[in-house]
Amino acid sequence: MGSETIPGLYPLHRTKTLHLVRHAQGFHNVEGEKDYKAYLSYDLLDAQLTPLGWQQVHNLRKHVQACGLSKKIELVIASPLLRTMQTAVGAFGGEGYTDGIDAPALMVANAGQSNHPAISSLNCPPFIAVELCREHLGVHPCDKRRSITEYRSLFPAIDFSLIENDEDVLWKPDVREKDEEVAIRGMKFLNWLWTRKEREIAIVSHSGFLYHALSNFGNDCHPQIKSEICTHFANCELRSVVIVDRSMIGSNSSTTNFPGKIADGLGLPSDAAEKKD
Numbered sequence: 001m002g003s004e005t006i007p008g009l010y011p012l013h014r015t016k017t018l019h020l021v022r023h024a025q026g027f028h029n030v031e032g033e034k035d036y037k038a039y040l041s042y043d044l045l046d047a048q049l050t051p052l053g054w055q056q057v058h059n060l061r062k063h064v065q066a067c068g069l070s071k072k073i074e075l076v077i078a079s080p081l082l083r084t085m086q087t088a089v090g091a092f093g094g095e096g097y098t099d100g101i102d103a104p105a106l107m108v109a110n111a112g113q114s115n116h117p118a119i120s121s122l123n124c125p126p127f128i129a130v131e132l133c134r135e136h137l138g139v140h141p142c143d144k145r146r147s148i149t150e151y152r153s154l155f156p157a158i159d160f161s162l163i164e165n166d167e168d169v170l171w172k173p174d175v176r177e178k179d180e181e182v183a184i185r186g187m188k189f190l191n192w193l194w195t196r197k198e199r200e201i202a203i204v205s206h207s208g209f210l211y212h213a214l215s216n217f218g219n220d221c222h223p224q225i226k227s228e229i230c231t232h233f234a235n236c237e238l239r240s241v242v243i244v245d246r247s248m249i250g251s252n253s254s255t256t257n258f259p260g261k262i263a264d265g266l267g268l269p270s271d272a273a274e275k276k277d
Helices: 027-034 036-040 051-066 082-092 148-154 179-193 207-214 223-229 270-276
Strands: 015-022 075-078 105-107 127-129 200-205 238-244
Touching: 015 082, 015 207, 027 036, 051 082, 051 238, 075 082, 082 105, 082 127, 082 200, 179 207
Parallel strands: 015 200, 075 127, 075 200
Antiparallel strands: 015 238
C-alpha cells in the first residue's frame, strides 16, 4: 500500500481548524496590475479596499453566515494593515453600528476614507491584530502599516496588545523580505497558534504570506490536494484547513474524550486479555 493511500488519523484535541482569507481587492492591486512600478508609490501606503473590494467582503459575509461558519469561529486574527482589518471586520464582525448599542465599534464610520458605515462588535468573536501574518516586509509602501495609535482610533474593538511598537519598525524602505524568510515567519505564526486555546480561528492575511506559509505542506499528499493547499489566493478567497500538533506544542486537553470504566482493571477485550495471560 502506497503512503498516499494511507489516511491520517489524529486526536481531535491535537488539531485546529483555520479559515484562511486573503484580503479583498485593494487600490494597490488595481494600480499594480496596470503597472508593477505602482507598488513603489507612497500614494498607496497601507492601501485600503476599493469599492469592489467592499462588495467582495459583503459577499464573503453572506457566505460565512449562510454556511454557519459565523457561529463556529472563536477568534479572528488579522494582519495589522487597513485592507486586512477592513476585510476581517466586514466579513466576521457584527451588524452595522448605531448609537445606543452597548458594544464598541469594530470599525468607525469612514475608516481609512472608505465611505463605509461603522461596524459593531456586538455578537461576534474577539479580534486581534498579529504582525507575524503580515505581507512581505519592505520596499512596497502598500505593505507598510500606520501607527497603532491611529489604528486604535479606527478599529476600537480590535485588540492590538500583541504589537510591541507603535510605529512600523519592521518595514524597511530598501530591503524586501525574501520568500524563504516569509515561509519561516509563516511557520512561527502557525506554531504560535498552538499557544491559543481557541480551536476554530479565522485568519485574514495576504496572498504572499499565505502562499509561502503553506508552501511546506502537502508534499506527502495527492498532487490535487497539494494544489488545493499551495496555490495563490484570489482576493477575498476563503479556504478552510486543519492543522495538526504532532510535537506536543500545544497543551489543550480533550473536551469530548471520556475515560470509560472507572474500576480496578482495564476491562480488556478477550483477545487482549488472552495475550496478557
